[in-house]
Amino acid sequence: MALAAGPERQTGKMVISNIGLMLSGDLAAPIMDADTIVAEGGRIVAVGRAKDVDTEGVTQRIDAHGCALSPGLIDSHVHPVFGDWTPRQGQFGWIDSFLNGGVTTMISAGEVHLPGRPRDIIGVKALAITAQRAYHNFRPGGVKVLGGAPVIEKGMVESDFAELAAAGVGLLGEVGLGSVKAGYEAKEMVAWARKYGIQSTIHTGGPSVPGSGYIDADTVLEADADIIGHINGGHTALPLRQIRCLCEGCGRGIEIVHNGNELAGLTALRFARELGQLERVILGTDSPAGSGVQPLGILRMIALMSSLGDLPAEQAFCLATGNTARMRKLDCGLIEAGRAADFMLMDRAQHSAGGDLLESVQMGDLPGIGMVIIDGVIRCGRSRNTPPADRVPELVI
Numbered sequence: 556m557a558l559a560a561g562p563e564r565q566t567g568k569m570v571i572s573n574i575g576l577m578l579s580g581d582l583a584a585p586i587m588d589a590d591t592i593v594a595e596g597g598r599i600v601a602v603g604r605a606k607d608v609d610t611e612g613v614t615q616r617i618d619a620h621g622c623a624l625s626p627g628l629i630d631s632h633v634h635p636v637f638g639d640w641t642p643r644q645g646q647f648g649w650i651d652s653f654l655n656g657g658v659t660t661m662i663s664a665g666e667v668h669l670p671g672r673p674r675d676i677i678g679v680k681a682l683a684i685t686a687q688r689a690y691h692n693f694r695p696g697g698v699k700v701l702g703g704a705p706v707i708e709k710g711m712v713e714s715d716f717a718e719l720a721a722a723g724v725g726l727l728g729e730v731g732l733g734s735v736k737a738g739y740e741a742k743e744m745v746a747w748a749r750k751y752g753i754q755s756t757i758h759t760g761g762p763s764v765p766g767s768g769y770i771d772a773d774t775v776l777e778a779d780a781d782i783i784g785h786i787n788g789g790h791t792a793l794p795l796r797q798i799r800c801l802c803e804g805c806g807r808g809i810e811i812v813h814n815g816n817e818l819a820g821l822t823a824l825r826f827a828r829e830l831g832q833l834e835r836v837i838l839g840t841d842s843p844a845g846s847g848v849q850p851l852g853i854l855r856m857i858a859l860m861s862s863l864g865d866l867p868a869e870q871a872f873c874l875a876t877g878n879t880a881r882m883r884k885l886d887c888g889l890i891e892a893g894r895a896a897d898f899m900l901m902d903r904a905q906h907s908a909g910g911d912l913l914e915s916v917q918m919g920d921l922p923g924i925g926m927v928i929i930d931g932v933i934r935c936g937r938s939r940n941t942p943p944a945d946r947v948p949e950l951v952i
């Protein structure tokens with residue numbers, strides 16, 4: 556099977572049939588009554604039962620052999636630098652490894668690991684624009700990396716945000732990793748960013764590594780960024796009562812990460828459920844980091860939320876797909892016509908104690924991935940990283 560690594564688009568028409576379980580990514584109805592999906596031009600054009608779906612003129616046919624299909628996973632919090640290299644732990648190919656963990660979109664929380672990262676304002680802007688361009692032009696393994704996330708520094712003015720937005724920058728890196736750490740200062744810049752359509756996220760909790768800062772709940776609430784970045788700390792978490800204040804005190808995204816405090820993460824999930832606001836919960840890895848790089852990090856978070864968090868597995872998948880797409884205003888993450896044709900096909904891992912895929916995840920096991928598709932292009936077959944599954948999809952034509 557030819558693996559494409561560039562940003563090229565799908566040609567022809569793809570149909571995936573015999574899907575045993577269609578996960579929608581939508582918390583309101585996480586399981587769909589459908590076994591067939593059709594993609595054309597990189598987009599979903601139809602989903603339903605085989606007899607009801609138009610497969611005329613299909614050029615690529617995939618038999619899912621009963622595997623489950625989910626929207627491709629979205630990692631809400633990564634720290635890329637350039638290409639498929641990270642200096643944080645000296646690794647190459649880490650993004651391609653995430654593809655083998657079902658991740659089809661990654662969102663940069665700042666290219667902060669660049670050796671010699673500029674801190675002067677023109678340097679900050681230049682790096683952000685360069686990173687945005689570079690990842691727009693190059694998709695490691697085919698993964699869509701939304702890069703170019705400047706870390707705000709003291710002295711930035713409104714026109715800097717207008718300029719960044721005009722240049723194509725759509726994200727701020729974690730507020731608090733630069734010289735702006737006070738709530739009142741962050742609030743002004745976050746509002747400028749929002750005014751020009753730039754999404755923001757804020758570091759929450761203790762310093763990650765020497766040189767980064769401590770950000771408490773009052774500062775997070777005052778800054779009012781769109782996403783409460785790693786509400787469970789990166790790795791040091793706030794006291795649980797402050798995490799409750801964050802969940803109750805605003806309507807912003809509740810981001811729980813792999814490289815954070817697991818108890819705090821599970822507690823944030825519980826608070827969100829008690830508030831009836833599970834749709835705010837999104838998942839990330841916050842990698843690369845001191846804890847390393849986790850190709851299966853998002854799958855592990857889904858299994859953690861489902862097993863120890865007692866969340867039905869079909870809902871846990873939504874935290875890394877539809878929820879993130881909606882909170883982040885992305886065109887992927889949900890199975891519906893018009894959305895990006897980003898899919899993960901998987902099945903229960905061999906010898907799992909769970910009887911089927913959902914039960915196995917709810918028991919804490921990871922699924923076995925059999926194929927990953929991005930924008931209607933097959934990017935990998937059987938994953939080299941997950942445990943092997945009972946069933947694997949097959950490219951028929």
Ligand SMILES: [Zn+2]
Pocket residue numbers: 729758759763784785789
């Ligand atoms: Zn952080």
